Amino acid sequence: MKLDFGQILSEAEARPDSLAMNAALRLLHSPRGLQLARWIAPLDPRLPAHFRPSAKFTLELARRLYAEKTEHVVWASVFVPCELLWGLGLMPFYPEVAAAAGAAIGLTPRAIASAAEAGTPVDLCTYHRASFGLEREGFYPSAAAFVSTSHLCTLAGIMLAAEAHRRAKPFRLIDVPPTFDSDSLDYVEAQLQTLVSDLEVATGARYDPDRMREALRLSNAARAFALELNALRVQKPAPLRGGPMLTVLGLGLWILGHRDGVSHFRAWRDYTAERVERRDPEQSNQKIRLFWLHLRPYGESGLIEHLENDLGGVIAFEEHNTLWWDELDEARPLRALAAKILGHPSNGSIERRLAMILDGVKRYECDGVVHFSHWGCRQAAGATRVIRDRLRREGIPMLELDGDCIDPANVQSGPLRTRIEAFVETLV
Amino acid sequence: MYATGIDIGSTSGEAVILNGNGILAASVVDTGYNSRRAAEAALEKALADSGLKREQIGPIVATGYGRIAIEFADRQVTEISCYAKGMAHIFPDVRTVVDIGGQDSKVIAVGKNGKAMDFAMNDKCAAGTGRFLEVTARALQLGLSDLGGISAQATRDLAISSICTVFAESEVITLVAEGAERADIVAGLHRAIAKRVGAMVKRIGPNPIIAFAGGVAKNEGVKRALERELGISLVIPPEPQIVGALGAALIARDGEG
Numbered sequence: 001m002k003l004d005f006g007q008i009l010s011e012a013e014a015r016p017d018s019l020a021m022n023a024a025l026r027l028l029h030s031p032r033g034l035q036l037a038r039w040i041a042p043l044d045p046r047l048p049a050h051f052r053p054s055a056k057f058t059l060e061l062a063r064r065l066y067a068e069k070t071e072h073v074v075w076a077s078v079f080v081p082c083e084l085l086w087g088l089g090l091m092p093f094y095p096e097v098a099a100a101a102g103a104a105i106g107l108t109p110r111a112i113a114s115a116a117e118a119g120t121p122v123d124l125c126t127y128h129r130a131s132f133g134l135e136r137e138g139f140y141p142s143a144a145a146f147v148s149t150s151h152l153c154t155l156a157g158i159m160l161a162a163e164a165h166r167r168a169k170p171f172r173l174i175d176v177p178p179t180f181d182s183d184s185l186d187y188v189e190a191q192l193q194t195l196v197s198d199l200e201v202a203t204g205a206r207y208d209p210d211r212m213r214e215a216l217r218l219s220n221a222a223r224a225f226a227l228e229l230n231a232l233r234v235q236k237p238a239p240l241r242g243g244p245m246l247t248v249l250g251l252g253l254w255i256l257g258h259r260d261g262v263s264h265f266r267a268w269r270d271y272t273a274e275r276v277e278r279r280d281p282e283q284s285n286q287k288i289r290l291f292w293l294h295l296r297p298y299g300e301s302g303l304i305e306h307l308e309n310d311l312g313g314v315i316a317f318e319e320h321n322t323l324w325w326d327e328l329d330e331a332r333p334l335r336a337l338a339a340k341i342l343g344h345p346s347n348g349s350i351e352r353r354l355a356m357i358l359d360g361v362k363r364y365e366c367d368g369v370v371h372f373s374h375w376g377c378r379q380a381a382g383a384t385r386v387i388r389d390r391l392r393r394e395g396i397p398m399l400e401l402d403g404d405c406i407d408p409a410n411v412q413s414g415p416l417r418t419r420i421e422a423f424v425e426t427l428v
Numbered sequence: 429m430y431a432t433g434i435d436i437g438s439t440s441g442e443a444v445i446l447n448g449n450g451i452l453a454a455s456v457v458d459t460g461y462n463s464r465r466a467a468e469a470a471l472e473k474a475l476a477d478s479g480l481k482r483e484q485i486g487p488i489v490a491t492g493y494g495r496i497a498i499e500f501a502d503r504q505v506t507e508i509s510c511y512a513k514g515m516a517h518i519f520p521d522v523r524t525v526v527d528i529g530g531q532d533s534k535v536i537a538v539g540k541n542g543k544a545m546d547f548a549m550n551d552k553c554a555a556g557t558g559r560f561l562e563v564t565a566r567a568l569q570l571g572l573s574d575l576g577g578i579s580a581q582a583t584r585d586l587a588i589s590s591i592c593t594v595f596a597e598s599e600v601i602t603l604v605a606e607g608a609e610r611a612d613i614v615a616g617l618h619r620a621i622a623k624r625v626g627a628m629v630k631r632i633g634p635n636p637i638i639a640f641a642g643g644v645a646k647n648e649g650v651k652r653a654l655e656r657e658l659g660i661s662l663v664i665p666p667e668p669q670i671v672g673a674l675g676a677a678l679i680a681r682d683g684e685g
Contacts, residue, residue: 414493422547426545
C-alpha cells in the first residue's frame with residue numbers, strides 16, 4: 001500500500017472520526033512510511049535521548065512486522081517471555097501490548113465497536129476485545145503460531161486459541177502450576193522444550209543454542225540497567241513521574257532479549273541518574289509518594305496527569321516495573337525462562353503479590369497505594385479486598401479505582417478525579 | 429472576612445457563609461444544567477440573606493461535582509473532605525458519615541479533627557442514589573417528598589431485585605401492573621437503597637455513631653430502612669443538604685488542606 005497523505009487528509013475530512021485509524025493503518029502497511037519514520041523519529045531533536053532506543057525499536061519492529069513481512073511472527077500472551085522468541089529468531093507479537101498502544105493513539109473505540117459488530121461479548125476484557133477488533137480492522141500482522149501461558153490471565157489463552165483456530169495455525173499453551181519448586185521447574189522446562197520443537201516445525205526456525213544464549217545475555221544486561229534505574233527511583237524527591245513509566249512498561253515485555261533492550265534501559269538509567277545528580281526531579285511539586293498497582297488508562301483520561309501535575313501526588317514506583325526474576329542462567333536458558341514464568345509475583349499464593357507490594361511500599365517510602373482495576377481483569381482486581389485488608393493492618397492507605405485501560409468510554413473521568421483528589425486530601 | 433463554602437451537586441447547590449464559628453447564612457438552589465450559574469445563584473441568595481456584599485466575603489472554597497466550574501472560588505476541595513469537616517462540626521463524636529446525593533452515595537470515615545480518613549463511593553451507576561428514587565417515584569406518579577410518608581404505610585416486605593435504576597423502574601411498573609400497593613413498593617425501594625449503602629458502611633467499618641447527610645437524608649423511609657439495615661439509630665443534622673457547603677466554608681476559614 002502506498003502512503004498518500006493527500007488521500008488520508010481527504011478521507012479525514014469526510015470521516016473525521018476515522019483519521020487516526022486510517023492514518024495508522026496506512027503507515028503500518030507502507031514500507032516507505034515506516035522507513036521514513038524509522039530514520040526520522042530517533043533523529044528528531046525534540047525526542048529526548050532516553051526515548052530514542054524505544055522509538056528505534058518500535059519503528060524497526062513495525063517495519064519488520066508490517067512492511068517487510070519476511071519473518072515468522074508468533075503471537076504471544078504477555079506472560080510468555082520474549083527472550084524465548086527472540087532467541088529462536090522469531091518475531092514476538094503481543095496483542096495486549098499492541099491494544100494498549102492502540103488506546104494511546106485513539107484507535108480502540110472503533111476497534112471495540114468492530115469487535116461488537118462481530119458479536120464479541122461485552123463483558124470480556126477490553127484488551128482482548130480491542131485486539132480482536134484491531135485484528136479485524138487489519139492492524140495486526142499475520143502469524144505462524146500462537147502461544148500463551150495458563151497463569152494469571154486465562155482469557156488471553158482462550159482468545160489466542162480461537163484466533164489460531166480461525167487461521168488454522170498451531171496454538172500452544174504453557175501450563176504453569178501455582179507452586180515454585182523443582183518439580184514445577186522441571187514441568188515448565190519440559191513444556192518449553194516441546195514448544196521450541198513445535199515452533200521449529202510451525203515456522204521453519206532452527207534452535208541455535210548460541211542465539212538463545214545471546215538473547216538471555218542481552219536480557220540480563222538490560223535487567224542490570226533496569227535494576228540500577230529502580231534503585232535510583234528510591235530517591236526523594238522521586239526523580240521520575242510514574243505516568244510515563246506506566247506507559248513504557250509494556251515495552252519491557254517486548255524488548256528484553258533484543259539488543260535495543262540494553263540501550264533502552266541504559267538510556268533510562270542514565271537519564272534518571274542525571275536527574276538525581278542535578279536534584280532536578282521531573283515533577284517539582286511532590287506532596288505524597290504513591291505505589292501504583294496494576295495498570296493505567298492509556299487513552300486521554302487525564303487521571304494520572306491530574307494526580308501528578310495538579311495534586312502533588314507522585315507515583316514513586318509501579319508494581320509492574322518490579323523485576324521479580326533472578327539473572328537468567330545462560331547455560332540453561334529454558335530452565336531460566338521457566339523460573340521467570342513461575343516466579344511472577346501474581347502466580348500462586350496471594351502472599352507472593354502481597355510481599356512484593358509491601359516490599360515496594362517500604363523500599364520507595366510510599367504514603368499510600370493506588371490500585372487501578374481494569375474492567376474484566378480478574379487476575380488483578382480479584383485480589384483487591386485481600387490487599388486492602390492487609391495494607392490497612394499495616395497502616396497503609398489504599399485507594400481502589402475502577403476503570404478501563406483500553407476503552408475510554410468506560411473511564412468516568414469526573415468520579416475518578418474526585419476519588420483521587422479525595423485520597424490525596426486524606427494523605428496530606 | 430466571612431469564609432464561604434459552595435457545594436454544587438447534580439441536583440442542588442448550596443452556599444454557606446460563616447461568621448466565626450457559626451452559620452451567618454445558608455442557601456439551597458436547584459443546580460439545573462449550568463453549575464457555574466447555580467453557584468452564582470446559591471451565593472447571591474446567601475448574600476441576600478446575610479445582608480453582606482460580595483466584596484465582604486472570602487475566601488471561598490468550592491466543592492461537589494460542579495466544583496471545577498466555579499472559577500471564582502479560591503480553592504476546590506472534594507465533597508469527601510467537606511462532608512467530613514462539616515459533619516464533625518455539627519456532631520463532634522461522629523466517626524462515619526453517610527451521604528446520599530442526587531447522583532452518588534458515599535460513606536466517609538472521619539478522624540477526630542474532622543479529617544476524612546477513608547471513603548467508599550458508589551458513582552458508577554445511579555443505584556443507591558437520589559436519582560434511583562427520583563426515577564422510580566416518577567413511575568409511581570409520586571413526588572420525591574411523598575416517598576417517606578407513604579413507605580410508613582407498607583404492610584408487607586416487597587423485594588426490588590434490580591439494582592439497575594432503569595431495570596428497577598421496569599420492575600416497579602410490573603409490580604404496579606400486578607396490583608402491588610404503592611406503599612409496599614416504595615418501602616421495597618428504600619430497602620434496596622439501604623442494602624447498597626449499608627454494604628458500603630460495612631466496608632469502611634461501622635462506628636457507634638453514624639450521621640446521615642445529603643438530600644435523601646430528608647426521606648424518613650430511607651432513614652428507617654438504613655437504620656434497620658445497620659441496626660443503629662442515625663443522627664441527622666437539621667439541614668442535611670448544607671453539610672458539604674458548611675465543611676467547605678470551615679476549610680476556607682481554617683485554610684486547611
